[in-house]
Amino acid sequence: MRVRRDIEGLTVGDRDAAESGPWHPILDAYARGVEVMKAVDAAGPPTPQSWMWAANTHGIDQFTPRRAAWAQCTHASLFFLPWHRAYLAWFEQHIRDASGDDDWALPYWDYSAPGSTRRLPVEFAVERRTVDGVLVDNPLFSPARSTQAIPAASADIVEALAQPSYVLEREAGFGGTLPDQSFGTVEDRPHNYVHMAIGGVMRSPSTAGRDPVFWLHHANIDRLWEVWLSLEGSVRLTDAPDTPPELQSAWDSAAFWFGDEQRPETYAMAAVEDLASDRMDYGYESIVLADVLADAVADRRAEIIAATGGGFGVDEASKWQPVAATFDLASGEEREIPFEGGALGLDEAPPTRLLLELAGATAHDPHSAYDVEIRSTPDAAPHVVRGFSTFGLAGTPDEEVRNYLVDASSVLPDLLDEGWAGGALTVRLLPAEAWATGDGGEGGGDAADARAISVAQVTVYVQAP
Secondary structure, three states, X not given: OEEEOEHHHOOOOOHHHHHHOOOOXXXXXXXXXXXXXXXXXHHOOOOOOOHHHHHHHHOOOOOOOOOOOOOOOOOOOOOHHHHHHHHHHHHHHHHHHHHOOOOOOOOEOOXXXXXXXXXXXHHXXXXXXXXXXEEEEOOOOOOOEOOOOOOOOOOOOHHHHHOOEOEEEXXXXXXXXXXXXXXXXXXXXXXXXHHHHHEHHHHOOOOHHHOOHHHHHHHHHHHHHHHHHXXXXXXXXXXXXXXXXXXXXXXXXXXXXXXXXXXXXXXXXXXXXXXXXXXXXXXXXXXXXXXXHHHHHHHHHHHHHHHOOOOOOOOOOOOOEEEEEEEEEEEOOEEEEEEOOOXXXXXXXXXXXXXXXXXXXXXXXXXXXXXXXXXXXXXXXXXEEEEEEOOOOOOOOOOOOEEEEEEOHHHHHHHHHOOOOOOEEEEEEEEOHHHHOOOOOOOOOOOOOOOOEEEEEEEEEEEOO
């Protein structure tokens, strides 16, 4: 079985050394494989063995003609994790073929590890490298990436790993939601946030596969799936009590295909879920969390289980009740959401959790991430909860929309202390603090700056004991 290794143990760690000296054989083979695949593109239209074919399989921009094998990426879907796992395995074989290294396996970039600089490994940051004593272009370099470290909050994995269930109804499970149209916790963060922090072509699904670091990022997301599975109490979609038969059947029968449309490489779900299968045949150098992360995940998981009444299955978890809605919310704009009937009767059964569903989001040149400001009355103090990354909105077609779930339960006690009786909430979308201050590599700017993002409908949900 091949082993995917942490790039922290492979990088030379110094720009001068990366430009002038030898690289670890794994990164050298990767660079040689990418170079060969790019050379196929230089000789003519993309073929199943070329770099652009691999990138286009994930997504295409508006200038690229569509074909059946391209633009397959599954985002905001229950199949986000297994599709990308099969995609990486297919790509991995192409690098082995192109580099001539049959034992090669993708390294992963563990930007969430305690002590990590969260900076791009130098082998991806230098424009040129030395091969056989000659300075040549570095095929792993991609222009327009951010030179800043990934913000710590963007690389955080505690919330994702703490989620006990792969899928839940209405709210995000580790791998997705029901209905199947919103991001799972691991896809939301770190996946989406890291894409936007790296910048360049990584900011859009339509172009992300063109960056060689894309594959290391997704190898780490795939590793986090294995980390989550290793944690006590994690419940797979197919193991959850009362999973609807049609959902289980759709999962078990799923298959993913890549390459030549006439002779595709196909990956069945059973093989994809089993890393020891012939189709996968790899493992990770480590899926063990550092103690500080393991403790944080365990504590947060206990909080989630307590808040949800211990429900793990799709039908076991507490149900969300829609209680208010409004339309057409734009960033920086303030909207009051009046509750149906005027009040919830909070004295009788105050809610224990609060959720905002932001449906039909569209954007043009948005900020990299937005937070949600909530107030119990228009003149009350603001309470800010983490919102969403715009990966999947930035650079995608105008008709493409996204839906986001924002858990606002953390500010519910403050709202109740202020005397909120369920009559209305005032909400506003704002550029997330890390990005608005320039910490995310985007530059500064007024936090109230609205850059062409709007939400078609905001719905408020509550859970009672």
